[in-house]
Amino acid sequence: DSGVTQTPKHLITATGQRVTLRCSPRSGDLSVYWYQQSLDQGLQFLIQYYNGEERAKGNILERFSAQQFPDLHSELNLSSLELGDSALYFCASSVIPFHEQYFGPGTRLTVT
Amino acid sequence: SQQGEEDPQALSIQEGENATMNCSYKTSINNLQWYRQNSGRGLVHLILIRSNEREKHSGRLRVTLDTSKKSSSLLITASRAADTASYFCATEEGGSQGNLIFGKGTKLSVKP
Numbered sequence: 001d002s003g004v005t006q007t008p009k010h011l012i013t014a015t016g017q018r019v020t021l022r023c024s025p026r027s028g029d030l031s032v033y034w035y036q037q038s039l040d041q042g043l044q045f046l047i048q049y050y051n052g053e054e055r056a057k058g059n060i061l062e063r064f065s066a067q068q069f070p071d072l073h074s075e076l077n078l079s080s081l082e083l084g085d086s087a088l089y090f091c092a093s094s095v096i097p098f099h100e101q102y103f104g105p106g107t108r109l110t111v112t
Numbered sequence: 113s114q115q116g117e118e119d120p121q122a123l124s125i126q127e128g129e130n131a132t133m134n135c136s137y138k139t140s141i142n143n144l145q146w147y148r149q150n151s152g153r154g155l156v157h158l159i160l161i162r163s164n165e166r167e168k169h170s171g172r173l174r175v176t177l178d179t180s181k182k183s184s185s186l187l188i189t190a191s192r193a194a195d196t197a198s199y200f201c202a203t204e205e206g207g208s209q210g211n212l213i214f215g216k217g218t219k220l221s222v223k224p
Binding site: 002004031033035042043044045048050055056058088090092094096097098099100101102103104105106108 | 142153154155156200210214215217
């Protein structure tokens with residue numbers, strides 16, 4: 001158990017819908033990262049927050065947004081969902097950037 | 113974008129044998145990390161090696177880093193059936209904010 005929690009574990013929704021994925025980092029970790037894992041693209045970095053502030057953006061679509069709250073939990077919002085958004089979404093946390101990242105169990109999103 | 117490329121893509125060995133996986137990357141890095149993922153589950157951090165280090169050990173794991181060749185290797189000694197998993201290398205690029213760029217992984221199968 002990494003200490004990073006993600007909810008929900010599974011999510012099935014229809015195209016065009018909007019969903020919110022939630023992540024609670026390990027106690028004491030200030031950095032939160034979101035990654036997407038799909039069969040064709042592999043593991044892709046989406047976005048990073050540090051102590052409530054956005055720090056880096058990767059291959060995140062404009063339809064996706066995220067935020068980190070004062071209690072350091074983070075949410076990833078996915079809107080206007082398409083079939084191709086079906087993937088595993090992982091949250092990871094680290095004490096500060098440039099340290100080991102600890103991954104949550106992931107949320108499996110299926111868009112039908 | 114993929115930074116690391118693992119080799120081989122798949123590896124099948126007998127219990128007790130050693131397993132070696134290689135990773136090549138393209139740009140300068142701050143550090144390189146290895147992760148393990150059991151099928152469809154979260155990633156488990158194995159080891160982090162910084163750009164000024166050449167070798168690191170953790171239990172049955174040995175990681176080497178050659179920055180001149182932009183390559184790293186992960187050696188698992190005396191493998192066990194429980195080591196069956198996918199192994200990913202991930203790099204923190206120089207100038208990045210600490211986010212990881214993952215390779216496509218090596219699928220290791222250890223037969224009892």
